[in-house]
Amino acid sequence: MQTKEPASLCDLNEPLIDHSEGQHFLNETFKIIMEEVLRKGTDIKEKVCEWKEPEELALLLDLELRATGEPRHRLLQRVKDVAKYSIKTSHPRFFNQQYGGVDYHSLAGRFLTEALNTNLFTYEVAPVFVLMETEVLRGLRQLVGWTEGDGIFCPGGSTSNMYAMNLARYRLFPEVKSQGLWGLPQLTVFTSPESHYSVKKGAAYLGLGTDNVILVKGAVPFLVSCTSGTTVQGAFDPLDHIADVCQKHKLWMHVDAAWGGSVLFSKQHRHLMKGVDRANSVAWNPHKMLVAGLQCSVLLLQDTTNLLKQCHSANATYLFQQDKFYDVNLDIGDKSVQCSRKVDCLKLWLMWKAVGSDGLAERVDRAFIHIRYLVEQMKKREGFHILGEPEFVNVCFWYIPPSLRGKEGNADYQDRLAKVAPVIKERMMKQGTMMVGYQPLGNRVNFFRVIVFSPLVSQKDMDFFLNEIERLGNDL
């Protein structure tokens, strides 16, 4: 709301913003968030989503931006509407993606981050967060098994993976930074077909080309991108074995552990990433399994030669003056290809302080227990057919409705099965009872992928999940 008259242009000794009105609005918004997003949004008696067709939703939201401002009550209604029609990602029955749930300490850290509005490029403007980011990276590196090294928070796991790719080629051919790729031999990346699509996106973006993500004869391999926790099936590459090969051929070994990295907290499950300490770099997204909130993604490096800065620096004198009155090595901004960079460490740090490494380990262990229970129950029910024993907290399964059971031999079986998941999905969205994703993979037709990791989820929700799939798909 524009509380000042246009005449305020002349009243140059008053700020353009009314603090008291602004703080009141913020207070009211906070109450709406507490009630709509955090209380109702996590209540299993409430809906996960309030489905509207795009045209209808656009009308309801009245999104158009106009010349004049609006009064407080209308703006608060807008806040309520945004909350109402947004997906409740914290809801115990949001199984749709690898983020979800809520941690209140992390969320407190996120609010504080937003209010402080800090840009993480120099110590002078970000003293607390330069030191904090360093400490959080150290804590994560320790879990990888490194006593020294480097690292950086990135805007998402795709960026972390691209950074690793850029560092690997720079280490091999430092002239690439100034001269580009033209003078270099053709470079290739080895990765598995199940690796995340960001490897291909990165190859395209960095000028390498997606064709070079597979082996090309005569080309120079420079990077092996392993996956710890594939997106769909949650599979872990055998890191120790790959490390042997990388060591022999002097290849940069990158581990995309965006999804799976959090197993490192668990004494019981960290064996899934045995050999990770032999990697050159690890990408890990605490915004996924650890519920740190979007975004919280790190690239960890074993390197101690300041490769990150050498590779990415532009040495802008307006930002990174060398004649400062403190140690300019604390001005970490030039390690990034970003200029402005959000603070993503505080939320993880505060949550970690709150529950300790032990508390985070417990969450990981509990997720595995839930998954084990879920798989056991699926095996007891006739309509559930899992694609394979899960290694991690993804369970991929087909729901076979009664009409299709025992019809595996029929010519149209696969076609009919492929149509089951989309219909169940449509029904659950429109009823708002839960959310879970589906996809085809290779020659396997549409199957569901349920992911369980939110600390808000309990065993009751596993039972609900199975009953709900049956309820929604029984007549298909």
Next chain:
Amino acid sequence: MQTKEPASLCDLNEPLIDHSEGQHFLNETFKIIMEEVLRKGTDIKEKVCEWKEPEELALLLDLELRATGEPRHRLLQRVKDVAKYSIKTSHPRFFNQQYGGVDYHSLAGRFLTEALNTNLFTYEVAPVFVLMETEVLRGLRQLVGWTEGDGIFCPGGSTSNMYAMNLARYRLFPEVKSQGLWGLPQLTVFTSPESHYSVKKGAAYLGLGTDNVILVKGAVPFLVSCTSGTTVQGAFDPLDHIADVCQKHKLWMHVDAAWGGSVLFSKQHRHLMKGVDRANSVAWNPHKMLVAGLQCSVLLLQDTTNLLKQCHSANATYLFQQDKFYDVNLDIGDKSVQCSRKVDCLKLWLMWKAVGSDGLAERVDRAFIHIRYLVEQMKKREGFHILGEPEFVNVCFWYIPPSLRGKEGNADYQDRLAKVAPVIKERMMKQGTMMVGYQPLGNRVNFFRVIVFSPLVSQKDMDFFLNEIERLGNDL
């Protein structure tokens, strides 16, 4: 705080998180934010910064991450400490960077964004924000002068600039996506020496090489990157003139208006970007002059051929299923090189709804008025020497202490002048009275760059600024 016993691993029917304790903590944190960050942090009687040497600060913050969690009172003390030792970027005397100030409506939008924890890649998980981002981009494109087109929010202006670079080369040589740069002629980027360093960072990252940011004979120019509002001096390239050249040679014309773009809101000042409607792409950061909060950065495109998606897509089937029950064109995630992507539109949208385009225009106009006043006052004072008449809201100036006045002819004059700004800066930081940046540029030794745009700034703060520079530098 870990409120559950380890035995909770067995109590699988209870969530691992205590909502009541968590919401209490969030409430207490909100109160601290209101008091420490928003009330004290914007009060001119309070400090802008509380300087500590890094070693001392690290001790004060006790950053180490441990196995066990901490009790509520200690965690709340940590929230207070983080607030206390962080720079108050909303303070009216924070002139250090191109972000700063606070808008309460935007901040409310940011809190809501964090609480909703939405990932902006499909309509199914982000219905409100897919539509809202589209509408905000449309509103911004209208200001550029385009009735249609495309665009995307990026994690910062550097990324927006790199996207433009990637799109431009893809338009010229679509095979670059699959085959990489090797088969292509050497490509070069034209830009001015004062352009932002992200142009060079982007050239390195995308495999083009920083050497190709200047003209190389025999090479193929593919992109002209103009600047609207240079980082240090706030200069505007003559877009209409450059557009003539780009048109003639069929070059992609990109306008890096990360800093200057907000003049488009102002009837009085939008002439600075005359010709912007002839560009192919525009990068614009509303987190700068519009105070939308970090980060809020857009890339706007005139293109209507879906180039963004063609160039960046990986068509991941687990995310972008084609057999959904709604129009899959609403799944905009594949336009980005990111996978997870934060919602950055809500804060801008809510602020825009609150004050209207007219309110935002007023802020821009007022910033120009403050700057004009500041420059007039500088001319009246003996110690201030501006580097040139400002085009925008940056003022670059030397402060000449009494001991150096009239000594311009002395052999050591430049050396002594170069040392003035760093000492004044050190003093203001240690006293915490205000913050402003300095830098050398070309053959010009260290000078201050003061930037005025925060809606919290009033003319009194301009007077304070000048008096404070004199007070801090008078004896040098």
